[in-house]
Amino acid sequence: MAASSSFVLAAAALLLLAVTAAAEAAGQQKETWMHVYWHDVVTGPNSMVAKVAEAPTSRASATVFGTVYVIDDPLTDGPSLTAPSRLVGHVQGMYVSAGKETMSLLMAMSFVFAADEPYNGSSVAIFGPNPARPVREIPVVGGTGAFRFARGYCRTTTYWYNAAGDATVPYDIHIRHD
Template sequence: MASPGSFSRLRTKLMFIYLLILTILCICEAQKLNQTSIVFFLQDIASTAPNATVVPVIGIKGKDWSFNSFGTIFAVDDPITETPNRSSNEVGRAQGILVTSALDGSNVSVLLSIVFTNKEYGGSTLELHGVSRQNERFKEVSVVSGTGSFRFARGFAVFETIYYERSISYSIVRCTIRLLES
């Protein structure tokens, strides 16, 4: 008859083998995932003009409400277009909030819903969340979820400002989204 100690060691070895096999199966399954890329352009007007698409809604009393001022919260409703051209086909809206979340103003927390209105993805959304490091050329945030065609979405989005007109605070931001799907 086996001793209780040898049974415990055998059980530990079997558990280890089970976890090893499970890990190998998960890795194999992950390698079967396809990567999809979507590129579009946010038409961003950050001002107090009537046609602004990014506006500060609250901030710290006595401080300037800006992207460099800690505590400032912005509402966003940017048109999304197929190409950088402002008059190109609109495929959706980037709607959500931005919060200047670093004391020195270097980071902005991003909570955006990409709401598609085009024929291909109309009614579907992608949910983006993360920290946008303002001083970096490429700003990366997570794709944490989605609806419609993008249920269970996961991946990341990279924002790059490709055009900026200071006089009217108008930016064109290229958004490249990479998604994993089975």
């Protein structure tokens, strides 16, 4: 019985050490907040969006359910594609019209920062649902470079949108990372 009690006590002590070490490591992470603008350029000669797949029923669907787009869109520090806004990187990835009943996109994107910017070629990976609401929240699931081991969230709204599908979307990105 004494050996069993000693084992339980030793296991509890090891568990406490592991929890303490994990909590200490979490406390060493940095927090970064940034505000950037994604320009989804769907139309015109400078379009950065390619429709790569659609379901047989997509065109008949009010939500274009089943349509897949690949993107390499500009990312700026302001709402304009030209001065005074500066290009700080690109948004690369894809989004899928995933809502059958209501408009909702599934976003799988990397915000890739330019090598001459403060984040020097680093990226932030965003993956999750983007429902048609005034304010949306999308998870940050990873990152590279300065944002290694990133986790967090983005809050976004629509700044500008036209009937053709072009949009300017501000992203408030809140990240914890190494």
